[in-house]
Amino acid sequence: xxxVDDTGSDSTTPARxxxxxxxxxxxxxxxxxxxxxxALERLSNRAEQFTLEIEQGAERLHGFFQPDxxxxxxxxxxxxxxxxxxxxxxxxxxxxxxxxxxxxxxxxEGDDAVCRVALGPAFEGAPDRAHGGIVSAIFDHTMGLSTAxxxxxTGWITVTYRAPTPLRTPLEVRARVTERDGRxxxxxxxxxxxxxxxxxxxxxxxxxxxxxxxxxxxxxGSS
Numbered sequence: 001x002x003x004v005d006d007t008g009s010d011s012t013t014p015a016r017x018x019x020x021x022x023x024x025x026x027x028x029x030x031x032x033x034x035x036x037x038x039a040l041e042r043l044s045n046r047a048e049q050f051t052l053e054i055e056q057g058a059e060r061l062h063g064f065f066q067p068d069x070x071x072x073x074x075x076x077x078x079x080x081x082x083x084x085x086x087x088x089x090x091x092x093x094x095x096x097x098x099x100x101x102x103x104x105x106x107x108x109e110g111d112d113a114v115c116r117v118a119l120g121p122a123f124e125g126a127p128d129r130a131h132g133g134i135v136s137a138i139f140d141h142t143m144g145l146s147t148a149x150x151x152x153x154t155g156w157i158t159v160t161y162r163a164p165t166p167l168r169t170p171l172e173v174r175a176r177v178t179e180r181d182g183r184x185x186x187x188x189x190x191x192x193x194x195x196x197x198x199x200x201x202x203x204x205x206x207x208x209x210x211x212x213x214x215x216x217x218x219x220x221g222s223s
Contacts, residue, residue: 011068012089012097023099028120063088063095079108079149093141104138106145113146115173123167130165135191138173139201143187146175151210152185157203169193175201183207 030043063069070086085106087094092101104117115138125131136159144154165171175189183206191199 011066016089016097020097020099021103024101024103024120024122027100028122031124032121060090063090081108081110083107085145091141093137102134102138104141106142109174111146111176112174113142113148113176115142115145115175116170118170119165119167121167126164128164128167130167132159132161132165135159135161135165135199136201138171139175139189139191139199140203142173143175143189143201143203144205146177146187146189147185147205147207150185150207152205152207155184155204155206157201159199159201161199163196163198165191165198166193171198 066089069088085108087096087106089095089097092098094104094106095101096103102117102119102123104115107114107116117138119130119134123130123134125133136157139159140154140157143157144152171191171193173189173191175187177185178188179186185205185207187203187205189201189203190197
């Protein structure tokens with residue numbers, strides 16, 4: 001196994017972001033378009049070459065351990081209104097450096113955590129509709145962010161699908177903490193498109209000690 005790069009060079013560079021964006025576009029294009037086998041074979045060969053090259057590099061640090069990670073306990077970072085909130089670069093929901101993610105953008109508006117995203121064909125379930133699993137994941141992330149700067153893990157969430165979630169359409173999720181009982185936080189949220197509510201959710205989140213989690217965590221999360 002290659003060693004972990006802990007020299008500080010794990011920061012997310014513009015080149016990494018560009019590569020991840022190109023791969024996300026490729027994934028959506030491959031799902032949505034029919035091409036001949038010759039083109040697919042060329043793609044496979046080139047992808048395999050790049051994969052072998054990349055796998056020779058040092059293991060990348062988990063976002064929690066990267067030098068420029070956001071501080072989720074810092075109210076000035078996590079509760080400011082209007083500007084996009086910083087996120088872990090490799091997160092499957094909010095990370096612009098994750099080629100398999102959705103690259104959602106998050107904001108804070110008053111007590112609400114706000115997510116804005118448009119889902120591509122790679123996340124299709126029924127025809128022209130987003131898969132319910134990815135919709136649930138978006139809620140989980142947005143609802144978790146609504147507890148900031150208080151860190152909290154998901155205990156449970158219940159998602160109610162009122163209408164189909166369309167692809168290639170701007171979506172907005174809003175979530176806020178509605179009740180606190182000791183370490184238990186109740187969170188509610190809604191997803192809308194063009195002003196129409198599509199999905200609603202409620203969840204229970206449990207406050208945790210970030211220092212203890214960070215102390216017990218592995219930098220890479222791999223064996």
